Amino acid sequence: MRPLVVIPTYNEADNIGRLLDVLMSLVVEFEVLVVDDSSRDGTDKLVKEAQEKHPNRVHLLSRPAKQGLGAAYVAGFKWAIAQESYDRVVQMDADFSHDPQDAPRLIQGLEMADIAIGSRYVHGGGVIDWSLRREALSRWGNAYARMVLGAKVRDLTGGFKAWKVDTLKGLDWELCSASGYGFQIQTTVHAMCNGASIVEIPIIFRDRTEGESKMHGGIITEALLGVVKLRRQIRELESKGKLVDDESVHINKPDLDRG
Template sequence: MPDSIVIIPTYNEKENIERMIRKVFSLPHDFHLLIIDDGSPDGTAAIVKGLQTEFPERLFIEERQGKQGLGTAYIHGFKWSIQHKYDFIFEMDADFSHNPSDLLKLRQACAEGADMAIGSRYVKGVNVVNWPMSRVLMSYYASVYVRFVTGIDVHDATAGFVCYKRRVLETIRLDKIKFVGYAFQIEMKYTTIKHGFKVVEIPIIFTDRTEGTSKMSTGIFREAFFGVIQMKFNSIFRKYPEGE
């Protein structure tokens, strides 16, 4: 039984999805792929289903109705992956902003003792390509803000390129994860650390998408800004059992 599953949420990613699938499957490790498609009107799901005939034992798709948010897509994927007993469960974007080859580095970090490995843009300087300076600064200082409010020692709290050991996701009460947008990534890291799991940051180079359309919005940033304060406040009254 292969031990690694990569979860990729999609909404209108027809320009990227086939190339991404083929790239992941070309890596020198037997990664499986789970696509969570939120009813893409551009035919993303049809492309994936067409490729399932070529990769019947490695490529899976779960289709949902309408845009339900990044966080709920990952929670859906986490539950599916736990049910299918994968040991290493990954989050990754479809648009090549994350280099699929770095999956190997994240998996190695978890195989060598980490419970959560974060593909980090900021753990060693600022490693972002093709972003306007305004967005680089917003993203960088978002993580500074998260560290200040929550006290967690993570340089890239909003990173969406992550490897979890299955036991982390089995321990976290996934139905209690509140946020669905940008703040989802922060909440997952914060909750993992509060449970006492070992979190490491692996430096990566983040390259902004060249195909398709970004899903970022001011509403997503607003959720993150106010959500961090609310999350910290709520945690005062919550018990986090130590990870087994």
């Protein structure tokens, strides 16, 4: 079975063609699903061109309106589950902040856990070209989420992750309804509540150089408030005997160091 890479896009014409070329050239033979929310810059046209170049390996899910990154991922994950032909899924941004060359290492991570998180905040990981303010915000947001949730994962807000499809199947999509960073936290934490094991694989995250960011203040507020709501949900789950902070479910940085 080929692993599937799910990529949400909104106006990524400056990136998507190149990204698909790199993904199609990797040693691991990936398929890709692009979930496009009616981009106005011809992103979907470039995906269709890639479909011609790489028959049966590039898929396009076109949605009628921009509904946020979380909703796009939910649609993509549901699509992957419905095909019944994938057992592993990688999620990543289209803007090269996530290096496509790291995707095979994340897939390798699934040999030791149910979710492999590309992590900026374990030994060997890092961030390049972000402003001091942006990095501080990300680090502080992660520390806050870890503290409130009692989870040991160092990079809870990162969006470069590999999943076993069986783990995705166990997620309650009603509980994973945030649109931005909150979505990344929700999916990881709810999966852990279901008993999923986690491995963090170091990655270097680069700020986008092409196209426009869709980040806005509302996404940060949503994530901060969402963490508190998530804490309440976890308490309910813990009362049923499900624990998020169980040492055994989290492996921090194994032998999959960069280089």
